[in-house]
Amino acid sequence: MHKMSRKITALASTAAVTATLWCGQALAQTAPAAPAPAPTLDKADTAWMLTSTALVLLMTIPGLALFYAGMVRKKNILATIMQSFGITALVTVLWGIIGYTLAFTDGHGATSPFFGDMSRFFLAGMGKDTLFPGSTIPESVFMMFQMTFAIITPALLVGSLADRVKFSSLMVFTTGWLLLVYVPIAHMVWATNTGLLAKWGVLDFAGGTVVHINAGVAGLVGCLVVGKRKGFGTENFAPANLAYALIGASLLWVGWFGFNAGSALTSDGRAGMAMTVTQLATGAAACTWMAVEWIIRKKPSALGAASGAVAGLVAITPASGFVGPTGGLIIGLVAGVVCFWGATGLKHMLGYDDSLDSFGVHGVGGITGALLTGVFAVKGIGGTSGVLEGNFAQLGIQAEGILVTIVWCAVVSFILFKVIDKTMGLRVTAEQEVEGLDYSLHGEIIHD
């Protein structure tokens, strides 16, 4: 723990510095990505990854868009969908131009544990037949698959800011956050050759840290900076149309097969096992959230069941390529209870207005899952043992990964939010908030 805390302290300061340093460095670096061993194209793997990419895009639009839109009041439904839709469009362009190269090339020198280089700037050099190094699929497909992850992460964090954030500021924030938070953390965890956390041996199969902890923590920071919704605690914020939320949760569930099983990058037994544990954890978490709510509140709510499912999906994400069915079931059981507490007890206890529970579900669930990955990992599935197979160290490594993610994300996100708030303003005016974002920001309303 001592060693770890030193690492963390070092990182806290490194985060902001490196983030501002990389631009110059990266631009100067043009060497190609490390030469890969020479596997050949596997069309079956490619077929599955093309499919997975479509599935993960489906998660954000319309999945997440609907999940969130269903939880807000009627006057904010379109604006909430627009947040997901706008982020999808923006991150698409950013990722193609610069995000991908900074996240998934090896990088050079001192910044290489945190950022890649510019060798794929504007996807330069990525030909039709280029394979992603070390894989059997075209680099274009890998780039696209990863793009869908880069899209959903900022879209998730907006949940914490629902009903009050300016669309323009959100677009600016997303740009900065993608490049200064998402990209480096993706690089740290998933750039196998150079990434900091990859080298430490942190296990994160499909994005427990990169996507969920990251989105949850940034959301928490954001809702603290932006403040509570007008009327919080006094007005009835009951969701306008939970049918949308349930459609959204369903599409998230279905699309998550691409997210987790797709993260195998191949259509083999490990992908199959990842799909299996994903399903088991999700079903279990939905059941436990329902059960807990049934006991405590006398009725199992539809939103509760949906939230439970998402909690299970989140928690199994880092574990999905590493654990077996029983591990998956247990992770789901735990996630249902812990995230219920995150979205209810914890939130009400601390009194922040994490509107749609980005932190309560994704932050809390992501942390739970990342830790339990270290407990339930099975060597025969993902090549690494967890605590239950005697590898106690793995739990510590997972904790280190979580802490690095939290610290980096919290520090840089805070700076970004604050800078935007002081310059262009993060929040709509009180009148706009009362009038509803649909009309005030987009000039449209739902008429029926």
Next chain:
Amino acid sequence: MHKMSRKITALASTAAVTATLWCGQALAQTAPAAPAPAPTLDKADTAWMLTSTALVLLMTIPGLALFYAGMVRKKNILATIMQSFGITALVTVLWGIIGYTLAFTDGHGATSPFFGDMSRFFLAGMGKDTLFPGSTIPESVFMMFQMTFAIITPALLVGSLADRVKFSSLMVFTTGWLLLVYVPIAHMVWATNTGLLAKWGVLDFAGGTVVHINAGVAGLVGCLVVGKRKGFGTENFAPANLAYALIGASLLWVGWFGFNAGSALTSDGRAGMAMTVTQLATGAAACTWMAVEWIIRKKPSALGAASGAVAGLVAITPASGFVGPTGGLIIGLVAGVVCFWGATGLKHMLGYDDSLDSFGVHGVGGITGALLTGVFAVKGIGGTSGVLEGNFAQLGIQAEGILVTIVWCAVVSFILFKVIDKTMGLRVTAEQEVEGLDYSLHGEIIHD
């Protein structure tokens, strides 16, 4: 016919008895599934089956959830979605723990034609690289694919009970029904080595008996036990939002490609042909339902077109891997007419309140399809000839399969419904029914 009726009589009594016997037996049995021949993993087949699994899950959530939710009154929309969603979560867990092993392992001794054994209890022994015996795909993927079938079947039958069944009772019923009806019928039909109907030679490519007749018959029994909706025949039960129903029907249609073409367990020409006949039958059935309604009621309704499509999908399901394009077209044509009658004439004639026509469409359509499979089966496609190719016996075999399914399902479902009704109660109170299930069961309402 004599031989058949004897078989049936025997089965009627066997159903209840065996159903209660298997627990003890199965638990005592731990021998592994029969050793399979040794095909190797095919990643292309696996890619297609991973995709198919996602597609079939999409059918239930949000597909079926929306199809049904669109047909109820506004006050029951969320509760209707919750029925599909809750069943999805519950069956996921049950299937992983015990459903799969009882359905798809060979079993032992006298119960083996009806139930498997416990060798895959908690999916024990299903490693990352284990293939499903006789297939080229990981057992995990096969188990998942089959899980999605086990999920949709109870979700379908609830349509008959819409607007009045208690959520808690439904969860209990689902548990019992999955293990005592779905599992044995799936085993009988699809456990190639030991299943009763499989040995008889009953053709059911993707679940005409296991899924549709099963759901339809159980639904019919259920709506007879639970009684009519309050206000049936006097109040206007017009669907609140048929847009939901049409989205749902569309997703069912798209997802059904996974259901039928996926049932090939491989991505070859047979899968392609299954997809082809699925599409042709569905288009044809939607056209005939519309046409009939246009003639009889002067207007082709949107719900009619959607119902016709579902009728076609249902009827082609057992036939999909066995018939050719023309057979598919004819099955669709017939299904559109017959199910129109099932959901209108038959229902009104007999006066039961099959609220969303689980029996009228899935029961009637499933029976139609299972019989016509025996007529139109083409040796060159599925290896078995039907009546048109001179194999008259196949029609009888199909009828036997249908009767066994109906009898087993009706008897055990009836007992289950009755037991639950007498103990915890199957139906909400009259006040709750008037107030709407959304609020009374889940504490939520749709606000706009």
Next chain:
Amino acid sequence: MHKMSRKITALASTAAVTATLWCGQALAQTAPAAPAPAPTLDKADTAWMLTSTALVLLMTIPGLALFYAGMVRKKNILATIMQSFGITALVTVLWGIIGYTLAFTDGHGATSPFFGDMSRFFLAGMGKDTLFPGSTIPESVFMMFQMTFAIITPALLVGSLADRVKFSSLMVFTTGWLLLVYVPIAHMVWATNTGLLAKWGVLDFAGGTVVHINAGVAGLVGCLVVGKRKGFGTENFAPANLAYALIGASLLWVGWFGFNAGSALTSDGRAGMAMTVTQLATGAAACTWMAVEWIIRKKPSALGAASGAVAGLVAITPASGFVGPTGGLIIGLVAGVVCFWGATGLKHMLGYDDSLDSFGVHGVGGITGALLTGVFAVKGIGGTSGVLEGNFAQLGIQAEGILVTIVWCAVVSFILFKVIDKTMGLRVTAEQEVEGLDYSLHGEIIHD
């Protein structure tokens, strides 16, 4: 240009003549399709094409159905969904029986550049193991994939006629239009051995001409023939529920991966590159439409973002297998601006009532994309160079293809619309239009 204009003039007259000639000819012709080289079945390609087929069907139902339904007034929502749904059912049957054979067999003699022959009438001779000539996938899968294109094209054009066209007339029109416009243009462009435009060397990877220009032009002709909506310009036609439109646009986006990457007919690097440029163009176009609207109208509308995305998808369609990432980005940027103008400036300038902008987005975007394909085509990706690689002629060839499509489509569509209008009537009565098509045509309304 001289040579081209001669070709065009010839075609203008040929269109109507040939269209009426082919029936007799085609029926007399029964020779089999040209013998193909002998590739063998590739299960990976097949897996991807099965998936792509599902994705493209998803585009029409529920994708396009929702996109359009979200833009109309509440009283027409169900009727609008029914247009897509009814067309899906009808074209399915037509395509299986006669559409496919006329589009994708080689044909004979003088009509062979325009139509195929009858060798696949009722899909005769298409066995389980028949491969599509020159491909590695079963012909059944190719036929199905192409069917989904034949479905979406007429469904797209209805957007121009929204809120006022009779359902019966639409079904009749669709039948005629499929066989006399869609089929010949698909044959001209995609029948590699004999198609007129294919021989000229026109590049259209996934349907810029066949689908989008075709639908856009027919829509424009249709809205001119049918006239403006009652109340156009004086009443508020604000869309009832743009949430539907955004769900629809999202599903179009996701499904379009099947449309474009699927058009590779194989799951290799070209498919990956097609997916990549599709995504980049779409993101870029959504961003530019938003930006332009933000500048001009002060607010970026949700419908604008969705329309921009669709514009990008349309424009990249012909280019998708031929251009690289930067080309894709630029095509998207241009499409966002040009289609914004098409759906706003151009329409208002000329004063026609292209209700949901089939021409403004699909026509204008399709033309833009088809031309830019000739500019940005990269030899290393699709085997043909564009203007930027020095092949100036390609731009002219593209223009020829566009003109042939426009002329054929406009002439035959006009005749069809006029004939139907004079006989059965194209438009509902004024009372029906005021009452709403949901109730007046289908006897249903949305109740909440």
Next chain:
Amino acid sequence: MKYIIAIIKPFKLDEVREALSGLGVQGLTVSEVKGFGRQKGQTEIYRGAEYAVSFLPKIKIEIAVSDDLAEKVADAIRMAANTGKIGDGKIFISELAQVVRIRTGEADDAAL
């Protein structure tokens, strides 16, 4: 003539309408409203939190009747809409100066 406004529980609408038909009332107009009164609001669950819904869904019925029918109509509504539970609603009666049937131009009692 009298203008009668009744606020009732939604599920009582059909019974009230039938009772009024029995009295020969030929027309009425109905709208969805939200009521605030003695009846305690429902409680909705939202992610574990409970929200008291202070406004309850009610149905408002408006009926123009001739003076002599007014009392009977009020009684009929009261009988049909009564459940004995809090929140059953209110009946408000005021004077109506004039009635016109748009279709024919008929006035007052003839227009009802």
Next chain:
Amino acid sequence: MKYIIAIIKPFKLDEVREALSGLGVQGLTVSEVKGFGRQKGQTEIYRGAEYAVSFLPKIKIEIAVSDDLAEKVADAIRMAANTGKIGDGKIFISELAQVVRIRTGEADDAAL
């Protein structure tokens, strides 16, 4: 002052509003209601069954006017909303004791 309530067919709203603007009416309030009357209800198809919809969608317009304008307003509504077909609706006029404009506190005729 008078309080005028008119029940009209939905698609007549725009015409009525224009007619009233022509008379100098500066404000009015509109709501969606369901009407029950002589007009036969529509019939909806539902899985082959037919349901008579006894309540028809109508628009309710409320207008407070000065006494001298009341007659003209009623006439204008009657003209604009008339189709001659059953179900055209009714106009109800009653006395209005007092009007206040919230923004300014102006009262009665000045508040209209």
Next chain:
Amino acid sequence: MKYIIAIIKPFKLDEVREALSGLGVQGLTVSEVKGFGRQKGQTEIYRGAEYAVSFLPKIKIEIAVSDDLAEKVADAIRMAANTGKIGDGKIFISELAQVVRIRTGEADDAAL
């Protein structure tokens, strides 16, 4: 007794209700309406076109009160609903002849 109808801006509902509770008003009925008046309509964007929305969403509150409370209620509404901006709405007061509580049959002031 008096029947008070107030048209207010939607987001003022909670404040108005609280003000009325303070006066001891035990019940009221609320509905969603669309208002047409001096306040300029919003403009919606639709595919680059702009549509003026002439009708604005408003809330209509109906309250039956005893004669002596009427003035206070009107004042309270005016205070609570006032923003000083155009479109704040109106208060209409008319005579109420009779009130019945459906549950108990109590009449007039006792029924409020």
